[in-house]
Amino acid sequence: MTFAVLAVSVASYTLMQSLTVPVLSEIEIVFDTDQNTATWVLTAYLLSASIFTPIMGRLGDTFGKQRMLVISLAALSAGSLVAALAPSIGVLILARIVQGMGGGVLPLAFGIIRDEFPRHKIGGAVSVISSLLAVGFGTGIVLAGPLTSSLGFRWLFWLPFIVTAIAAVVAVLVVPESPVRTPGRISILPALLLSGWLVALLVGLSEAPKWGWGSPRIIGLLVLAAIILAVWIRVETRVATPLIDMKMMRLPGVWTTNLVALLVGVGMYASFGFLPQFNQTPSSSGYGFGSSITESGLMLLPGAVVTFLVGLIAAPVASRIGAKTVVVFGSALGGVGMFLLAAFHDEKWQVIGSNIVTSAGIGLAFACLAGLIVAAVTPEQTGVASGMNANIRTIGGSIGTAVMGSIVTAHFLPDGFPKEIGYTAGFAVLGGALLAAAVAGLAIPTVSPEELEERLEMDPADGPVVRDDELSAART
Incomplete structure (x- = not known):
């Protein structure tokens, strides 16, 4: 039950990042506003989440992870309710800021898993929760079209409100309060x-x-x-009492993993953000397929499914060859997928196939990044460390989206659509970022079993809580 609550919480938070991406033009029409203002429906959420993710993680380390998880879910639920009822674009943007406070569910979920789960289940649970980041983002883009066309765009907020409200109540009833705390005032x-x-x-x-x-x-x-x-x-x-311990951020296992997270974020968020636009471009422009919002989203569905599936197998694979190896291979595979997309995108099956390759690679990398961060810090620092790691992924996504946007919009056709060369060059740049993530992954230190014992939690009753899969990976 605890795992179900954590999975629903993380999935809801991640869905809220991407659900509005394909329907910004619809929001622009409904609220009679301009494109720049409508874009703030997405930007406000990302800004708020970037600020509150590490802060809520730190508060959870200090005041209790279960308590802050409930507060994060309550913020997601309240923000979704206000967004569903928003009478104006200003109120909708304000609601998205409130929703962003729910970003704390991610570091809090990792902290609760580390504090409460049996040692042999921690690696798998962290991998699945991590994979939900990529799965949720892609699924949000897939679901946005059908939900908007059948029920209206406000149901993009009604459904998360219902789900997160139930999750908050269940969290109060079934999620235990973590005993691991970091003393001191914020x-x-x-x-x-x-x-x-x-x-x-x-x-x-x-x-x-x-x-x-x-x-x-x-x-x-x-x-x-x-x-x-x-x-x-x-x-x-x-x-x-620092909010973010700079000594912790300088640990080799932390800064190298954060660098990989930054570069993987560049590739993932930008590709998900621009592929629907590419698919929806009329074929008369010389590229694109003239797809509807729903059709372009469905073209991304196989990739989302693959991301989730590789997330399930990432922990067993990491236990055999090491989490570092999985991250390096996944990042490189994602880069290959993006280069394939840059070179071959004339047919739908080519775009779908390239996206599957990219999604598989990103899914493998994401599933193991959180585990590497958790293993690199003490239990008291789990929340803030994983919160900053998630935050750095978001920063990477913002960098990738900004760079991709500049490249794509550098040259336009007479019909007002960007030239094909913009997408080709942009996808190639994203592929380069993912390959750079693979190279950066080589710098992640290999952790010995003895170092793992020092870093992971000491349980008074059972002795060192050390994951079997991590010990096996370290020995390998």
Whole structure:
């Protein structure tokens, strides 16, 4: 029951990232607004989630993961309800900010699994939950079209409201409170500085394709983000109880895994965001298939299914050849899929096949990244470490989307659609990012069984809680 609640929570959070992507034009019409304003329905959610994911993870480490999980689910549910009833675009954007507070479900889920699950089930549970990140994002794009056409776009929020409200109630009843806590008070200044540099960075990246990378506003936002980031790091190293432990972030097993997460995020989010646009482009433009929202989403369905399936087998495979090897192979496989898409996209089966290859690779990488982070830190740091890892994936997605948007929109055809060369070059760049993730994965340290025993939780009753699959992988 605990695992079911965690899976539903993570799936709901991830679905909310992508459900609105294919229907932004519909929202623009319903609320009689412009495209730039409608885009903030997505941007506001990503900004809010980026800020609250590490903060809620840290609060869970301090005040209790079950308690903060319920609060995160309540925020997702409340935000979904307000969004479903929103009378204006402003209220809808505000509701999306509230929904973003639900980003805490991800680090909290990993923390609860590590604290509560039997040692032989931790690796598999982490892999499945991790794979739901990619599965949920792809599934949201698939479901958006059928739900909107049959029930209306507001049901994109009614259904998550119902599901997350039930999950919150069940979490109160069945999810045990984790005994592992990090003592100390939460400092307010680091939280404000974290929010500041994330907002400046993500707004700058998301608006760069529209305003231009050389725009004074974009340059100003990126410089501001760099300044606040530097101040934030300095403050975190000086406060008595840091929000994010900088010593932890410098651990080889943490920073290397975060670098891979950044690069994998570049490839995954941007490919999911632009493939529907490619599919929906009229074939009269010389490429594309003129697909409807529903049809273009269904073309991504096989990839979403493959992502989930490889997530189920990732833990057993990692126990044999090592999680690091799986991450490197998965990232490289994803890069091959993107290069295939860049070279061959004249037929639907080519796009579907390339997406399956890419999804399989990303699914393998995602399923093992969280496990590597969990193994690299102490139990008290699980929430904040996995929260920052998820946050870095989102930042990577923002970078990839901004770069892809700039490349695709660099040249237009007379009919107003981007030229094919833009998509070809963009997909090739994403393939390069995934191959770079594979190279970065080689730097992830190989963890010995002795080091794992020191890092993973010591249970007073049972002794060291060390996963069998991790020990096997380390020995390999």
